[in-house]
Amino acid sequence: MTATSRKEKAAETEAALKAAARRVFARKGYLNTKITDITAEAGRAAGSFYNHFASKEELLESLLADLGASGDEAALAEDHLSDFSDPAAVRYHVAMYWEFYKEHAPTMQALRQAAMVNDAFARTMASFGASQASDLTGHLEHVTAAGMRLPARMELSIAMMFQLIDSFAQMWLLDPAPAGWTPPTDEEAVEALTRFVYRGFTGRDY
Amino acid sequence: MTATSRKEKAAETEAALKAAARRVFARKGYLNTKITDITAEAGRAAGSFYNHFASKEELLESLLADLGASGDEAALAEDHLSDFSDPAAVRYHVAMYWEFYKEHAPTMQALRQAAMVNDAFARTMASFGASQASDLTGHLEHVTAAGMRLPARMELSIAMMFQLIDSFAQMWLLDPAPAGWTPPTDEEAVEALTRFVYRGFTGRDY
DNA sequence: TGTACATCAGTGAACGCGCGTTCACTGATGTAC
């Protein structure tokens, strides 16, 4: 029997609202989404929203928290191939990031849009970038240790890599593909980014 | 004497509104700017706005038209160093783009924000990118002609370059610099991008 | 196990704030004669 207790029912509705929000965000963008769009998509009344979230911002925070818990972000942080003088290490990072972005595209898109309008989310996004950056510093030291020369000082080299991967992922995974362009397969995208970044960092080919 | 005719006065007000809009856009972002913010910044009454523009969107279109007329965009399109197997040609392009972005930062920022919310502006931005891309195709053919191998197929190689330069410029020229980071000088930025892109495209150093 | 009352998730119409947009009015510039 589906003897749903009150708590279960509330949790169901909350989950339905979140899932609906992700779908609507993907379809119309976070900024264009009205609260009633979300409740309608979830098949609930408008008022129901406020039993679970105080605002659209809070819902997004909740989605971001889920994203942190989902684990593949952890994979980016834990031990892994870290010697960027080895193309395989670069590819590993690129692939991780690509997968992460692919998995969480609607939420990342929403965060990006929210950050344009809301300082708190801008800071969230900045700190997300910063945590990636500090991870990469160690990896890039292997490059200079191996006698190769970075394209610019450490900070700028990291920023370039991050911006490149991030905006490239956004271009192909979030926005509709430009008319007449053939989107890359996942493998192709990872390979293209890996080659570009490895070359850019080391000045060598592989 | 400042015997301002009606037309002159109207033109002055329109120019004042545009200048005010650029300042306010730079300060709070396009999406966060209200029409009364613009009129207040320009020192005019709210109703005055509608003597000149039907909406905030139309004002932005007007700013974009000015940008096209300002001429440095033309420099990107006209004849120039075009053999990307030569680092100087890459640097020339990077520098052009950097200057363009620097000059027109508030308008570009506004366009970017408008594109998130408005399909028409999304298309404007896409076609802006596409026009850059078609220009670059010829330049990259020199790379393969010189026996070097692009990091990915033509389209993707161009997209990576464009995304990298665009997002890097946005990071340092528009957004407030991340806490604790030292922004690059113009020369440093151009040099960093040039080296990264040249390496990425050709697999060689210089 | 049954009854009476309390609590709570969900509902949707109504409310009200913020802001885009209008419009009657003012004072100055242009035009006709």
Added chain:
DNA sequence: TGTACATCAGTGAACGCGCGTTCACTGATGTAC
């Protein structure tokens, strides 16, 4: 050159739409005895 009227840029208070948010109500679940 002067006078009377027309036109227009600019003004700012008022209007009204859209949408976030509230709240009295419903029906179902939980609790007390």
